[in-house]
Amino acid sequence: MAISTIYSHSELEARSRIIEAAREEVLNRGILGLRVANIARIAGCSITSMYRYFGSRDGVLAEVLLQLYEESFAEIYALVLERLGGTGPVVVDDIVACIPMPHSETSQKQHEIRSQVLAVAGTNPILxxxxxxSMRARRAMLSTVLDELEHRLPAExxxxxxxxxxxxxxxxxxxxxxxxxDAVTNEQYAALLRRLIIRE
Amino acid sequence: MAISTIYSHSELEARSRIIEAAREEVLNRGILGLRVANIARIAGCSITSMYRYFGSRDGVLAEVLLQLYEESFAEIYALVLERLGGTGPVVVDDIVACIPMPHSETSQKQHEIRSQVLAVAGTNPILxxxxxxSMRARRAMLSTVLDELEHRLPAExxxxxxxxxxxxxxxxxxxxxxxxxDAVTNEQYAALLRRLIIRE
Structure with missing residues (x-):
């Protein structure tokens, strides 16, 4: 259901309170612990008004999970900007530095969030x-970045x-x-990438 | 909680009815639609007796989801046996034929099941x-297979x-x-694997 209505200020506030409540519930209890009634209670609204804004339970979930999914890539985008921003020359190590490593301070939580999003996508057509x-946009962005990098890397x-x-x-x-x-270490993964991402 | 009790015949039957009911619920509704009360109703038992067999809601879920997860690899094991069984010589294409391709008749459902299992593993410590x-055993098995293949491949x-x-x-x-x-095709993936899995 498209949300094409124009919202008043207080409606926009209610909408963002609902999203915030659903988000907290997913982060604290995981998707298995998620109950529409709890979200409404935390957001201080009725289930009816929740459905008015988001169409259905699937609609609320889709909104929040997509947001969490996209945020889970924030670290990567930050690295890309830091290491590959601008138009100057780059080296292979700059590229490796932007590829998500298996371990980071937040990686375990991020991986769990992504799995939860994928799991729900199987049964929630809106999500x-x-x-x-979102993924097709991410892939297109990757292609654009790779096109650009071809020109900024050493000619060989x-x-x-x-x-x-x-x-x-x-x-x-x-x-x-x-x-x-038995987990792969960052060093092992980075070494493999350095070897694979360029063709002889 | 370890299930160390010795069960009577009728208890074993109840146990397998519960697993079967939980399994159906996961396959039909996904993990988000899973309710302990529904599982008990379908299995024709009380929630109390369900908890007696499995310790907790997490315990029932862990049992069923692990089973579904391991079954999702059945196709792969069948291919390994078919293409790499025995002790005779093998070629690179035999190995590629055993690596799961992105698309198969059942692959989409299998991928969804694995994501659901991973998603629940984030919040269910038993699972x-x-x-x-299970994954460490799978990795150890992979290592054994690779050791063996080294000797069955052409010397070079x-x-x-x-x-x-x-x-x-x-x-x-x-x-x-x-x-x-924009999805990767089986042909594209197989070609990449043929190129990557052997070292010059």
Whole structure:
């Protein structure tokens, strides 16, 4: 259901209170603990008005989970800006520095959030559509960045684009988080990437 | 909670009815639609007796989700047996034929199940422990298979083990399922694997 209504100030406030409440519930209890009645209670509104803003339970969830999903990439975007911003020359290590490593301070939580979003996308068609559009936009952005990098790398370096679009794009390090002592380390992953992302 | 009790025949039957009911609920409604009361109703038992067998809601879920997760790899194991069973010589294409491709008749459903399992593992410590043990066993099995293959491949072929343990092991093609026309094809993935899994 498209949200095409024009909202008043107080309606916009209620909408963002609902999103904030749903977000807290997902972060604190996970999607299995999520109850529409709890979200309404925390947001201080009725379930009816919640549905008026978001169409359905699936609509509320889709909105919040997509937001969390996109935020989980904020660290990556920040690195890209930091290491690859501007138009000057770059080296392979600048690119490796922008590829998400398996371990970081927030990585385990981020991996869990992404799995929860994917899990819900399987049964929530609204989220599925939104997530699909978001991922296609992310892939298009990756292509643009790779096009640009080709010109900024030393002339003899050619990127192996399939490594980015087929493998790195589809990696989910929540598997790795579950491996304990057998987990891949950042050093191991970075070394592998340095070897793979350029073609001879 | 360890299930160390010795069960009578009728108790074992009740246990498997509960698992079967939870399984149906997960497959039909997804984990978000899962309600302990529904599982008990379908299994024809009380919530109390359900908890007696499995310790808690987390315990029931952990049992069923781990089972679904392990079953989602049945196709892969069947291919491994078919293409790599025995002790005779093998070629690179035999190995590629055993690596899960992004698209198959059942792959989308399997990817969704795995995401649901991972999503729940984030907030269910019983599942997390079981899943972690299962994945470590799977990784150990992969290592054994790779050791053995080294001797069955032509002498000049050397496997690039990091490709298997770091990349293929951590790939989640549910991302790819969401990419529509932009999805990686089986042919594209197989070609990339043929190029990557052996070292020069």
């Amino acid at each position: 599925r559509t939104k997530l699909s559009a 370096v050619k990127l192996d684009r399939d490594i980015f679009t087929v493998l790195i794009f589809n990696v989910n390090f929540q598997y790795n988080d579950l491996m304990g002592d | 997390r422990t079981k899943l972690s043990a 072929v050397k496997l690039d083990r990091d490709i298997f343990t770091v990349l293929i092991f951590n790939v989640n093609f549910q991302y790819n399922d969401l990419m529509g026309d």
